[in-house]
Structure formats: structure tokens, C-alpha cells
Amino acid sequence: xxxxxxxxxxxxxxxxxxxxxxxxxxxxxxxxxxxxxxxxxxxxxxxxxxxxxxxxxxxxxxxxxxxxxxxxxxxxxxxxxxxxxxxxxxxxxxxxxxxxxxxxxxxxxxxxxxxxxxxxxxxxxxxxxxxxxxxxxxxxxxxxxxxxxxxxxxxxxxxxxxxxxxxxxxxxxxxxxxxxxxxxxxxxxxxxxxxxxxxxxxxxxxxxxxxxxxxxxxxx
Numbered sequence: 001x002x003x004x005x006x007x008x009x010x011x012x013x014x015x016x017x018x019x020x021x022x023x024x025x026x027x028x029x030x031x032x033x034x035x036x037x038x039x040x041x042x043x044x045x046x047x048x049x050x051x052x053x054x055x056x057x058x059x060x061x062x063x064x065x066x067x068x069x070x071x072x073x074x075x076x077x078x079x080x081x082x083x084x085x086x087x088x089x090x091x092x093x094x095x096x097x098x099x100x101x102x103x104x105x106x107x108x109x110x111x112x113x114x115x116x117x118x119x120x121x122x123x124x125x126x127x128x129x130x131x132x133x134x135x136x137x138x139x140x141x142x143x144x145x146x147x148x149x150x151x152x153x154x155x156x157x158x159x160x161x162x163x164x165x166x167x168x169x170x171x172x173x174x175x176x177x178x179x180x181x182x183x184x185x186x187x188x189x190x191x192x193x194x195x196x197x198x199x200x201x202x203x204x205x206x207x208x209x210x211x212x213x214x215x216x217x218x219x220x
Contacts, residue, residue: 066125070183073174078118078129080167083137084111091156096149114190157205164198
């Protein structure tokens with residue numbers, strides 16, 4: 001009887017152990033065969049900065065935009081203005097005729113103002129203007145320095161006629177053909193004053209000739 005009980009117990013224990021081992025094995029298989037999507041590693045999102053095209057620096061107002069003709073005009077106008085001021089100062093000192101001296105003083109006043117306006121415009125446009133006389137104007141100044149009295153007056157006024165003929169032609173061309181609006185406007189506004197300078201110079205250089213009427217819109 002004891003042996004039967006022991007035998008029955010052993011059978012029960014064996015069945016229990018077999019039952020207990022079966023789920024574990026199945027669980028292991030299920031775990032090994034689990035879909036990869038259920039336990040995927042966390043992926044770090046790599047943020048890449050968007051590709052940016054090279055920034056274009058804003059163009060400085062007016063700089064490198066002028067035509068060569070406009071630049072040449074500004075340089076020549078500045079050179080002529082410097083000469084008018086310095087020769088006018090010389091005429092105020094060495095001239096004999098009061099009318100010639102008054103004309104010379106006007107040259108200093110008008111061209112100093114025009115030179116200042118042109119300099120401001122040149123700074124806006126990125127143009128470097130001459131600050132001293134070129135060789136041609138320097139030679140004229142040296143020649144006039146050697147004269148005095150009536151001889152000085154005649155030579156000075158003769159030069160004023162020739163110089164203003166060239167200057168008026170220069171400003172007329174820019175007023176008609178200038179490409180930059182502001183440079184063209186400067187030439188247009190200054191031109192009547194220069195035309196009046198020329199008329200006065202012609203009258204003083206040739207006292208016997210009839211006096212021309214001032215250009216409309218200009219100060220006599």
C-alpha cells in the first residue's frame with residue numbers, strides 16, 4: 001500500500017513539473033519571436049540646419065553704381081571749382097579794377113558753395129574728388145602770380161572766359177546725358193549760374209561789346 005502511494009505521488013510530481021516547465025519555454029519562444037517594432041530603440045532626431053545661401057551684403061547707396069561718364073564729370077567739375085576759388089582769391093588781392101575784384105569775389109562765393117554741394121554728393125556716391133590743383137591749373141595760377149594791376153586783370157578775365165566756356169559745355173553735357181539722377185540734377189541746377197559767370201566774364205574781358213542779359217533764373 002505504501003509503495004502504491006509513493007508511486008502515485010511521484011507520478012503527480014512529474015506531471016506537475018512537466019506542466020510548470022511548458023509555459024516557461026513557450027514564453028521564452030514568444031519573447032524571442034516578438035516583433036521588432038515592440039521594442040525598438042529610441043531614435044534621436046538629428047536636426048540639420050537648413051542650407052542657407054550666402055547672404056548678399058546690401059549695396060551701399062550709390063557706390064559702384066555710377067557710370068564712368070558721371071564719375072569723370074564729378075572729378076572735372078571739382079577740379080574746375082577748386083581752380084575758380086583759388087584764382088578768385090588771387091584776383092581779389094592782385095587785381096586793379098574794382099569790377100574785376102567783385103567778379104573774383106563772386107567766383108569764390110559761388111564756387112565754394114557748389115564745391116560743398118558736390119563734395120556731399122561725392123560722399124554719397126563713393127567718389128573721391130581731387131583736393132588740389134592739377135598741373136594745368138597750377139601753371140595758370142603761377143603765371144597770374146607774376147602779374148599785377150591791369151595786366152593781371154586782362155589775363156585773369158581772359159582765362160575766366162576760356163575756363164567758363166569749357167565748364168558750361170561740361171555741365172550742359174551732364175545735364176542732358178547724365179545717367180545718375182542726383183548727379184544730373186546737380187549739373188542742371190548749377191548750369192545757369194555758370195552761364196551767368198560766362199556772360200559776365202565776356203563783358204569784362206571785352207568792355208566795348210554789348211552786355212548780354214543775364215540768364216533767366218540766375219542772380220545778375
